[in-house]
Amino acid sequence: MSSYQDLEIKAREIRKLVIKSIYEAGSGHPAGSLGASDLIAAFYFKILNHKPTEPNWPERDRFILSNGHICPALYAALSLSGYFPVLEMNNLRKFGSGLQGHPHRGKLPGVETTSGPLGSGLAQAVGIALAARIDKKDFRVYCLTSDGEHDSGNHWEAVMVAAKYKLNNLTLLIDRNKIQLSGNTEEIMPLEPLSLKYKSFNFNVLEIDGHNFDEIIDSVYKAKNYKDGPTVIIANTIPGKGVSFMEGKWEWHGKAPSKDEFEAAMAELEGGN
């Protein structure tokens, strides 16, 4: 039993908006979005120092979403935080909407960067962290990545740079849901032993249950207090979490639910406690 019931409620709201918006759009990425909903809820409603009414507040913590395809969860959290009206969620992936299929900087308040092409988020977070350090800024830089994008060289290049410059203002979060577009990560391109990889790259490594708010918040606190370099939090998650027929299935990486599936998913999320 989590001591963060308020966050559980927020996470459920996010999940409902994820399912509803993807259903309305007719396309999108439900599995990753649902799997990361608890992480995103913890950040937007507990961890981040941010001002939804002032999205460009210079002192805000930066939250870089590297795996842009799970943006329905990000958009839901932004709307529930007050960056824009929740009703806008109905316009996901629609022409003229700020809720682009993948995040587009400048189109929607609260979106820190354009993302979708994988493996480039951490490097951008590294750039922000390096620049912030020049100005002796106190804010923290967080980057959420998928596990699948660890196949990309760009990501590991950034890992090396983060370690070289001992970026203790940077925390990397990995949504370790073990699926990617066309299969399981360990079949497409094995990542294990992932935590040992990061240790050998001189990161401080923490591994948690990505659905447990106590563990999420505690690990972020530990990362903040680690001064010798960057920290990575490997958050083990279940893709599709919250909708039983989507859970653990890579087939739900990138498709919208049918009407029946949508109704079943919403019923489960409404009723779930």
Place this chain on the structure above:
Amino acid sequence: MPEEIANSNQITKSIRDGFGEGLVEAAKNNKEIVVLTADLEESTRVSGFAKEFPERFFEVGVAEQALVTIASGVANYGKIAVATSFSVFVPGRCLEQIRTTIAINNLPVVLVGSHGGFSAGADGVTHQALEDIAITRSLPNMTVVAPADFYEAKKAIISLLNLKTPSYLRLERDASPFLTEESSSFEVGKARVLKEARDPQITFFGYGSILSEVMRAALELENSGIETRVVNVSTIKPLDEEEIIHSARVSKCLVSVEVHQKAGGLGSAIAEVLASNFAVPLEIVAVDDSFGESGKRDELLKKHHLTSSDIKERAMLALQRKSEHILVQ
């Protein structure tokens, strides 16, 4: 002045050195400038900056994708980033990263590619950038500049840093003749006339150090009684369309010259403008759908038909087409 230019091969400085000096000068007045490089500090002439502003200089190793994406982050924070490498690698090795994180984000990053064209001659085909202009000029939000000489490079970097939008600056390695002066004006987006004529029969366009070959060709034609203009198109994007159309109208015969593939380069850009405004004969002197090989710059220019005598020959072709064109009309 033009004759001096054509004969001034002995007084030379490199385009990359002009960039390095301009960068330090700009950084003295603007503490928001941050420089990153990919194991090419000396080669891309950012050592001066690194020495003077070590807290604003970052070495990311041989990792061009990290180079440009980290630069994007630096700019996303609010600083002005300069990312340097060889022009084969930036933009070549990291196009999608440039597109997504710099061009789409529309962030103030100056991408600097040194050793453009055949200026890495001896290094061979892998190190000769002949596609960089086509790649970068296809990107929305991107400004593309290739200075003609040391002085222009110095001014170009200062101007691009003031733009606060994405840009690509193509540099060359070796010392090359001065084609402009320290006091010459420079403005991004403005072509500059290097050689004017009262009643021009032909106008030459070009960018980079190859303009000295162009000047030589133009002056030789002039000596044989053909009045010529030469225009330095150091900003390939946004192209100075007004100057292109003006040149087409006054001389009705054009030649573009560049050390770059014909596809997508300056010649293509000029043709795009002419086609929808004022079509006149245009000869595009460029590398014609082929790769280089090891050799001295002069040997490579000769092989790829980019010397002053090749340019002259192509100019004669253009003039021939012009006279036929007029007959048809």
